[in-house]
Every structure is written in C-alpha cells, then in structure tokens.
Amino acid sequence: MTTDTATLVPTGKASTGDNLLIDPYDRHVSYLRVSVTDRCDFRCVYCMSENMTFLPKSDMLSLEELDQLCSAFVNRGVRKLRISGGEPLVRRNIMWLFERLGRHLDTSALEELTLTTNASQLERYATALYDAGVRRVNVSMDTLNSDKFALITRWGKLDKVIGGIEAAAAAGLKIKINAVALKGVNDDEIHDMVSWCGERGFDLTFIEVMPLGEIGGKARLDQYWPLSMVRAELKKHWTLNDIDDSTGGPARYVRVGETGERVGFITPMTHNFCESCNRVRLTCTGTLYMCLGQEDAANLRAPLRENNEALLMDAIDEAISRKPQGHDFIIDRRRAAPSVSRHMSVTGG
C-alpha cells in the first residue's frame, strides 16, 4: 500500500485469504514484535520513571507459551519476528526462546528473527544469538558520552554497551544503532554519531520521542526534537542522498555520501507512517496490541491456555479485524498526560 493514511478505506471485514492475516485496510500483517519482559536493567528517562512497578511474574507467559504464540503467528504468514522488551536479554533463559524460534528460519517459514536491545548483555550472548539464526540487531544508544549516557539511562554504563556492540560485530551480526533525538541532551552529538557509525559500517536511525507512559521528571515536551530539525542540521555537514530502502519498518533512509552508510528517520510525530503498517505487538502477558499508539488490545493468553488451536486462531483473526487505521499521538502544551498510558517497554518499541 502506498496510499496516504487519510485516504485509506476499509475494505470490510478482515479477510484471511490463503491463511494470511489481512487487516480491514488490506494491509498484510507480516511482522510481529514481542516484548518478552517489561523489566529492564536501565531506566531511560524518556521510557521509564525511576521507580517502576513491573508486572507480577505470575502474569507473564512462560517461554514455552511465547514460543507457541509466536509460532501460531508464523503459521499465519508472519515472516519477521523481533524480540524486544523491556530488555529482552535480561529475561532468564531467553536463549532457549531464540534457539527454539530458529527452527522457523530453518524451514524458511520465517525470513528474519531479530532483536532490539540496550546491549548491556550483548557481550555474553552475541555468539549464541548468531548461532540461533539472528543476523541483525538493533542497539539503542543515544549518546557517545559516558556521563550523558549515565544521565539518560540512569543506570547504564556506556563502556559495557560499547563492549556488547563490539562483541556483536565480531560475532557477525549486522548492527543498527537507534538514537532517540533529545533536545538539549544529544543535539550537539548527531554529527559525531554519524561519523562513529559510518566508521564501523553501522546504520543509524534517529527516533522522535513518543508520548508513551508516565515517566516522571522532565516533561516529554521539553525532550521532543522534531527530526525535520535533525535532518536540517545533518545536511550542514553531510551529503544526504534519499534512497528507497526499507527494512520493513517505518524508517525513511538516506545514504550519507561521505560514509556510505545509511541514516534513518522514524518520525511518528511529524509524519504519520501508518499507511504501510504491517505489524502487531505481543506483550509478555499474551496481550496483542494492533497499534503502538492505541489502547485497544486482545487477550491471547486465555485462548492459548484453553489449549485449543481453533479458539486461538479465531482470537487472532478477531484481533486483526480490529487493527485501526493509525495512531493518534499528540505532544502539545494542552496535554500534560501521555497519549497512551502504557510504556514502550510493555509493547516492545
């Protein structure tokens, strides 16, 4: 679909032709993001408050149940799985899930198994991830300055993260760095980040801060830095050549003439990317969110625990039939509260 969101017309009830998941706007849902835990060893200022209340462990699906749910989606035509969190690599025994899901790569049912991580545990797991079939990893790192890194993540150590990134590169994983653009925080570093990534052959994606969940402290309005301004700043130093590349996500890419690497922009606030949305998000409690920016969700844990495949498939179909046209994010001065009450760590970023 290349139509603008404003012109998307529902085609009626979601159809499941050829067993695929097609939503009411004729978008094929082929991408599942899974938050395997809402816990994290960092407390990034735009993501979490310092004192978070996490889900009781008893509410969480077991790794076996997560495998069952992911596999149900793969059987229905999902081609790409991204494991996220919270911090996915702090979940106990998480490699079991990667290894298990790797079987879908062997049969080619799945095109890609990947993860988004803060890299704090990557040094330990990089080789095992590669062996499980992971080939690409997104690492979130908003600054190259260790003091600033400590301020942004509250609990993180930059050298550990860099060590994780180096281990991942050495293991053969392709790396993309994600950086949230934060006004007054990392705005003086964007050129250094382009150079740093360029020298190492990493893609770099900038993300606009989104109004998800209460974070306490500094208001998001103060952090928000539109990527149109980031791009304008980058253009002063770099040759940005527009390219059509898509990694199946919402980022728009340019190739930097001087480094040859790609820089992406994810602009949920200034540019609505919903028209081509092919994804849904599963939480560690088995709740399926059809849109990152809406509250509507479906409970898949109940049908999963009935141990009845038909019931589970019906619940998935019913959920996809409710996938909305797009999100309603707003950051403005009249709204102090977040647009969406749950944190990104619940839905998996």
Ligand code: SAM
């Ligand atoms: N812990 C892992 C990490 O940080 O990569 C995975 C989960 S984290 C929630 C996924 C992504 O969401 C990170 O790149 C993070 O920067 C981003 N993120 C979290 N809260 C955000 C917000 N309010 N607005 C924009 N991006 C956010």
Ligand code: SF4
């Ligand atoms: Fe943790 Fe990732 Fe959220 Fe930072 S962005 S607090 S690393 S889940």
